[in-house]
Amino acid sequence: MNKLHIKHIFFSATLFILCLAATAYAKKSTPPKDPILLGMSAAFTGHSRGLGIELFRGSQAYFNQVNANGGINGRKVVIKYYDDGYDPLPAIRNTINLIEKDNVLCLFNYVGTPTVTRVLPVIKHFNTDKPLYMFFPFTGAQPQREFPYEEYVFNLRTSYRQETWGLVHNLFMVGRRRIAVLYQADAYGRSGWDGVRKALTEKDLRxxxxxxxxxxxxxxxxxxxxxxILAAAQPDAIISIGTYEACAAFIRDARDAGLNIPICNLSFVGSENMLQLLNSLERSSGKNYTEDLINTQAVPTYEDTSLAAVRDYRKVMSENPPAPPEEFSKDYNPLKFSFISFEGYLNAKVMSVILTRMMESQKNQSLYSATLSIRDLDIGLDEPISFGRGKHQGLDEVYYTTVSGGQFIPLTNWNRWSK
Known part of the structure; x- marks a missing residue:
């Protein structure tokens, strides 16, 4: 082999090695893709903090899995969150910051009727410049389901009208027709109150x-x-539209006053947070405060392991439970499982499907059209998810629970409360 040939081989080998190194360096130095930002304003402080924290934890549990597997089209999903303390004015400020400062793709996982209803005009205003949507708020109120705001909001959960109708109907069927109402004096309370009133009017009751x-x-x-006030009317049952601390206080005082009738709460209450307060009170007082409680839920019980979504949720919340946001974690004891974090998990699961369809579409599909493309989506429940024009709510089932053995269990037979 002559020297010229040896030099040629050496040069080729060196060039090949340099090319490999350059390719490796290029791959290593390629900046990561920008994350997909979802904007969340919720109660992370105050007397309703358990609602925002648990909804966030449930969604984060699912997104952590997505991100660990490379994200969506190489982009991680990040929830940009702000605390509003369940107060409308901070919620408005947070929303403006999320849109103008953080440039989020959409709003996601907002908590509460008084906050969401005040944010709706803000969303409508920003839609004059570019499309902006809110996904899966934790409220069953009507305003985001009706003109002129329904086109900007996609709901996963059922409505308060459906929840209150179900409570009134089931109580009516077991002979409990004198229904009283306790409600929070704001848009949330009035929304639930209106649902009860409409349901009773259908049955010629008030x-x-x-x-x-x-x-x-x-x-x-x-x-x-x-x-x-309520006991004076000698009701057969009471429907409460409130949050967990207030409703737990009402249950305590009602039982102490001898008002031992069914007390029903809507899904927004925060069932496990409320039950923690009552269970603790039972242990310290020796009295029974958890009998004859009925709560509606917007998702199935997390004890039903026949459902694939429940199995997945329980696995991740047991093996890799997300912590609360660090700045809001002081003196908060995260729940292992809850209806709220399960709902957050499902919110994130459906949101991930929408984002995947939007980003993988060959036609540069918009977030809106990607959402409308959801038809009979199986998310591991008995009820498939569908969206469409004029159909911006994914789930319609109302689930009923009662307390037994210190926890909420499915309620399938109302005859125990027959009159």
Missing amino acids: IVAEATYRRGIDFKSSMEKQVK
């Missing part, structure tokens, strides 16, 4: 008594005044 409380009161507050 609300026999009603009492209100101001948003933000805690478990230490007295509800004796509200109990007296």
